[in-house]
Amino acid sequence: MSTIEAQYIARTPNSAAMGPRAQKVMPAGDTRAAGYHTPYPLTIASAQGVTLTDIDGNEYLDLSNNFTSLLHGHAYKPIVDAVSRVIGAGTAWPARNNTQVELAELICERVPSIDLVRFCNSGSEANMLALHVARTHTGRQKILMAQFGYHGSHEAFEAGYFGNTGDKAWPHTIVAPWGDAAAFEAILAEQGDEIAAVFLEGAMGASGLVQAPTEFFQRVIDATHRAGAVFVLDEVITLRLSTGGHQVNLGITPDLTTLGKIIGGGYPVGAVGGRADLMSLLDPTRGRIFHSGTFNGNPVTTAAGVVSYGHLTSDAVTRMATQAERLERHLADSAAKVGLPFSCRRVGSLLNMYFSDALPAASLTRDDSETMRLVHLAGMNHGLYFASRGLVVLSTIMTDEHITEMCSRFDAVFADVAVEAAV
Numbered sequence: 097m098s099t100i101e102a103q104y105i106a107r108t109p110n111s112a113a114m115g116p117r118a119q120k121v122m123p124a125g126d127t128r129a130a131g132y133h134t135p136y137p138l139t140i141a142s143a144q145g146v147t148l149t150d151i152d153g154n155e156y157l158d159l160s161n162n163f164t165s166l167l168h169g170h171a172y173k174p175i176v177d178a179v180s181r182v183i184g185a186g187t188a189w190p191a192r193n194n195t196q197v198e199l200a201e202l203i204c205e206r207v208p209s210i211d212l213v214r215f216c217n218s219g220s221e222a223n224m225l226a227l228h229v230a231r232t233h234t235g236r237q238k239i240l241m242a243q244f245g246y247h248g249s250h251e252a253f254e255a256g257y258f259g260n261t262g263d264k265a266w267p268h269t270i271v272a273p274w275g276d277a278a279a280f281e282a283i284l285a286e287q288g289d290e291i292a293a294v295f296l297e298g299a300m301g302a303s304g305l306v307q308a309p310t311e312f313f314q315r316v317i318d319a320t321h322r323a324g325a326v327f328v329l330d331e332v333i334t335l336r337l338s339t340g341g342h343q344v345n346l347g348i349t350p351d352l353t354t355l356g357k358i359i360g361g362g363y364p365v366g367a368v369g370g371r372a373d374l375m376s377l378l379d380p381t382r383g384r385i386f387h388s389g390t391f392n393g394n395p396v397t398t399a400a401g402v403v404s405y406g407h408l409t410s411d412a413v414t415r416m417a418t419q420a421e422r423l424e425r426h427l428a429d430s431a432a433k434v435g436l437p438f439s440c441r442r443v444g445s446l447l448n449m450y451f452s453d454a455l456p457a458a459s460l461t462r463d464d465s466e467t468m469r470l471v472h473l474a475g476m477n478h479g480l481y482f483a484s485r486g487l488v489v490l491s492t493i494m495t496d497e498h499i500t501e502m503c504s505r506f507d508a509v510f511a512d513v514a515v516e517a518a519v
């Protein structure tokens with residue numbers, strides 16, 4: 097066992113002890129694949145601002161922000177206040193509420209392609225609902241998505257995430273390489289009359305923050321429309337990249353947009369928005385799709401969401417991106433000083449680290465897995481919590497001093513990993 101792993105185990109005895117107990121009642125003792133890692137994940141006790149605390153009392157500067165969903169860190173006072181006002185008045189009501197309408201107005205005002213919006217409870221649900229709308233509109237079954245794209249936990253999308261091969265193949269899913277407009281065009285030209293929808297992320301999230309230029313998106317949108325299919329842009333992660341979503345940065349107009357994470361301010365949320373004629377399929381007075389959900393647009397989530405999304409200003413977007421750029425530069429210098437190969441992809445306030453000289457293509461596999469595993473564990477040993485795939489996520493409450501602190505902790509992490517690699 098590496099020294100880094102031994103240190104992790106020594107610091108987290110209560111999290112270790114939680115493992116066997118949790119494994120008796122949950123597969124691998126966890127309830128979320130993305131958060132699982134070896135030898136075992138932490139058990140979190142509380143969080144405040146930029147800090148996570150585990151059940152052993154260790155504190156971490158939280159660079160995961162719950163996988164991009166906490167735009168303003170933990171227990172952001174304006175959100176706590178908004179939610180507290182609601183909680184005393186009941187949390188689940190059987191009809192429309194005020195903040196639901198406010199959040200819908202905010203989304204429709206800010207995201208230019210969204211005429212009407214429908215809420216649900218997760219980004220996965222939002223993509224399933226968008227697919228339902230597209231299938232109903234076109235009368236077709238198939239979806240086309242980027243290979244290794246991530247649109248949540250549903251077989252059709254999961255198949256694409258794993259490349260749609262072997263036991264992960266799904267009959268209605270077709271994949272094409274991210275960024276390859278000609279491949280999308282060829283598939284749409286040949287099989288377009290069977291394809292209901294084309295799904296793309298604003299920038300690939302789970303597969304390493306890979307971007308694509310406007311030209312790629314526009315060619316795919318045009319080919320989708322030639323085929324009579326629906327173009328869905330998944331902005332579950334990328335909404336934070338401008339006040340109106342990454343579609344504003346790219347200058348594109350999707351038919352439908354799926355949202356989640358930051359529009360719930362830390363509470364479960366999802367939404368589909370888009371062209372009025374498509375969204376009207378969800379109108380119960382016309383009766384084509386019966387879309388319901390006990391907690392859709394509930395007052396807690398929407399009260400939090402109005403504050404969370406409302407506080408995403410252009411200034412905040414720019415400031416976070418500037419801080420992330422500074423961090424990225426520091427990480428590259430710091431790794432070079434101790435002789436660790438390093439490369440990085442950054443999109444605004446998000447960055448993904450790689451410990452290889454060249455950036456890999458959009459993919460689930462990487463050739464630096466062992467180094468990445470050590471960096472992840474050493475990160476926690478030095479009080480930094482980030483996703484095991486090397487994703488670092490900034491929030492609006494991070495100050496320049498927090499970035500300086502991160503930089504010095506990463507120096508210590510990289511130094512430990514360089515020693516281990518030399519052994």
Ligand SMILES: Cc1ncc(COP(=O)(O)O)c(C=O)c1O
Binds near residue numbers: 220223246356
């Ligand atoms: C691009 C994208 N789409 C959809 C989802 C699924 O959202 P949720 O985890 O809320 O179901 C995620 C989650 O990380 C995501 O990154």
